[in-house]
Amino acid sequence: MNLIIEAEDLVAELEHEELLIVDLSSSQNYLSGHIPGALHLPFHVLMAGTPPAPGKLPDLDQLTHIFRSIGLRPETHVVACDDEGGGWAGRFLWTLEVIGHRNYSYLNGGMRAWRGAGLPLTTEEPQITPSNIEVSIDTASTMDAEQIQAQLDNPNFTVWDARSPQEYSGERVLAMKGGHIPGAINCEWTQLMDPQRDLRIRTDAREFLAELGIDDKHRVVTHCQSHHRSGFTWLVGKSLGFDICAYPGSWSEWGNLPDTPVKQ
Incomplete structure (x- = not known):
C-alpha cells in the first residue's frame, strides 16, 4: 500500500x-x-x-x-x-x-x-x-533545539516553519519571544491542501515548495507551535521523498528558551 x-x-x-x-x-x-x-x-x-x-x-x-x-x-x-x-x-x-x-x-x-x-x-x-x-x-526522524542550532549555518539544511505568516513574522506572539528561527522558510500547512479536492494534498506540492526553497536537495526539519500542523508538513515532505524530520518542541520550546536565536 x-x-x-x-x-x-x-x-x-x-x-x-x-x-x-x-x-x-x-x-x-x-x-x-x-x-x-x-x-x-x-x-x-x-x-x-x-x-x-x-x-x-x-x-x-x-x-x-x-x-x-x-x-x-x-x-x-x-x-x-x-x-x-x-x-x-x-x-x-x-x-x-x-x-x-x-x-x-x-x-x-x-x-x-x-x-x-x-x-x-x-x-x-x-x-x-x-x-x-x-x-x-x-530519533532519526526528530531534531531538538540544540541540533537545529548546530545546523543553522549549513547551506544544505532547511527549516520549514508551518505556522501562520503572522506567527512567523512575530506579529502574533505565542511564546516569550516572537518571530522565527533564522533562515526558516514559512509555508503555512494549509497551503499544501487543495480545498477544491476535499483537502487532498495539492497535486503540484513539489513544484510549489521548490519555488519557496523547500526541496529534496536539502535536509529539512519542520515545526509549528506544538508539532500538530507540522505533522502534516512532515507527511507531505515524506510523500515527496524529502530527507525530512520534525522538531516536536517547536516554537513553544524555541520561543521560550533564553539562548535560541530569533529573527523577525
Whole structure:
C-alpha cells in the first residue's frame, strides 16, 4: 500500500486482516459516522502535554500503552485519517516512524474525502484486541533545539516553519519571544491542501515548495507551535521523498528558551 492512499483504493482493502484504520477526528465526527472498522484515537494522547513544550513525545511507557491498546503489531499496516486535512493523522504517522513502525499510509483528504466520495460509514465501534508490542524510540526522524542550532549555518539544511505568516513574522506572539528561527522558510500547512479536492494534498506540492526553497536537495526539519500542523508538513515532505524530520518542541520550546536565536 502506498504512503498516500485514495479513498476509493482503501475501500478494496477494508477486509484485509492486517489492516488497522486509526481515525483522529474529533469524537463528535467519529461518532457521527466513520470508516467501517476504524478505531478512534484522541489526538491529545500523542503529546506529552507538559509546558512549555506540550508537543514533545510522551514517555516510552505512555507510547507503549497507546500502541498496545490499539492492537498494533509488527505486521499491522496502519491507515490514518482525520477530519482537518492531515495534521493529527500526520502527527500519528510520524509517531509510528519514531517507534520504527513503517507500515503505514495516509488517507488522502481524510474523512472529508471519504464522505465526499459517498463511501460507506458506520457508527459501530470495533472490538480491539490489545497487543504486547515492544516499543522503542528511533530519533532519526526528530531534531531538538540544540541540533537545529548546530545546523543553522549549513547551506544544505532547511527549516520549514508551518505556522501562520503572522506567527512567523512575530506579529502574533505565542511564546516569550516572537518571530522565527533564522533562515526558516514559512509555508503555512494549509497551503499544501487543495480545498477544491476535499483537502487532498495539492497535486503540484513539489513544484510549489521548490519555488519557496523547500526541496529534496536539502535536509529539512519542520515545526509549528506544538508539532500538530507540522505533522502534516512532515507527511507531505515524506510523500515527496524529502530527507525530512520534525522538531516536536517547536516554537513553544524555541520561543521560550533564553539562548535560541530569533529573527523577525
